[in-house]
Amino acid sequence: xxxxxxxxxxxxxxxxxxxxxxxxxxxxxxxxxxxxxxxxxxxxxxxxxxxxxxxxxxxxxxxxxxxxxxxxxxxxxxxxxxxxxxxxxxxxxxxxxxxxxxxxxxxxxxxxxxxxxxxxxxxxxxxxxxxxxxxxxxxxxxxxxxxxxxxxxxxxxxxxxxxxxxxxxxxxxxxxxxxxxxxxxxxxxxxxxxxxxxxxxxxxx
Ligand SMILES: C[S@@+](CC[C@H](N)C(=O)[O-])C[C@H]1O[C@@H](n2cnc3c(N)ncnc32)[C@H](O)[C@@H]1O
Numbered sequence: 001x002x003x004x005x006x007x008x009x010x011x012x013x014x015x016x017x018x019x020x021x022x023x024x025x026x027x028x029x030x031x032x033x034x035x036x037x038x039x040x041x042x043x044x045x046x047x048x049x050x051x052x053x054x055x056x057x058x059x060x061x062x063x064x065x066x067x068x069x070x071x072x073x074x075x076x077x078x079x080x081x082x083x084x085x086x087x088x089x090x091x092x093x094x095x096x097x098x099x100x101x102x103x104x105x106x107x108x109x110x111x112x113x114x115x116x117x118x119x120x121x122x123x124x125x126x127x128x129x130x131x132x133x134x135x136x137x138x139x140x141x142x143x144x145x146x147x148x149x150x151x152x153x154x155x156x157x158x159x160x161x162x163x164x165x166x167x168x169x170x171x172x173x174x175x176x177x178x179x180x181x182x183x184x185x186x187x188x189x190x191x192x193x194x195x196x197x198x199x200x201x202x203x204x205x
Contacts, residue, residue, distance in 0.1 A: 005039040008199055009092050009123045016178060016201045017088045017119040019043035025086045029076045030094025034060045050076045077102035085115045092123040096160045099140035103170060111173055114204040120174060127196035128163040167198055174202035
């Protein structure tokens with residue numbers, strides 16, 4: 001239930017895909033509890049979101065009545081039911097809770113929905129160097145795990161982990177403009193924990 005905008009998302013968007021006023025169209029995949037909504041609305045951008053939890057979508061419609069119709073409940077790996085095309089499609093840690101095949105399909109839908117030169121910004125896609133991977137069982141394909149009984153992903157369902165070559169493969173229909181690997185090693189408590197994720201900007205040529 002994160003409610004504050006994610007700092008990496010703010011930095012990457014402002015640095016590489018800065019919203020340019022009310023005609024700049026943004027689609028967020030998996031907005032969750034709406035952590036990033038205040039940031040996008042503060043930019044006066046034309047913001048839309050799709051989220052799998054109908055409950056969260058109903059709460060967001062109540063919280064932001066001025067843009068209530070922009071929040072859609074649905075599965076972004078099946079359809080992106082929005083008219084027109086977007087300057088920016090952004091995802092923080094949402095596609096990475098789906099299997100490889102579903103991610104591939106969603107990336108194709110997203111690419112089709114981007115304007116030429118539009119950006120797909122991905123934040124916190126889980127890395128295969130993330131120590132939490134050890135707690136899950138392989139599901140669907142070799143990059144997707146589920147049935148986590150402990151750790152950060154306990155009981156959250158599917159978690160997808162990418163190494164560099166897999167991520168480049170997933171994004172091969174885009175120009176990969178920025179690719180960053182972020183790791184945070186925890187020293188205390190001394191539990192060998194390593195948080196590792198990918199941030200990227202992939203542009204439609
Ligand atoms: C870890 S949360 C991230 C939420 C938000 N992006 C944030 O940064 O605070 C992942 C979100 O993605 C949504 N999600 C995952 N797979 C989805 C799918 N196939 N279609 C729609 N929403 C999905 C979940 O319901 C959840 O709200």
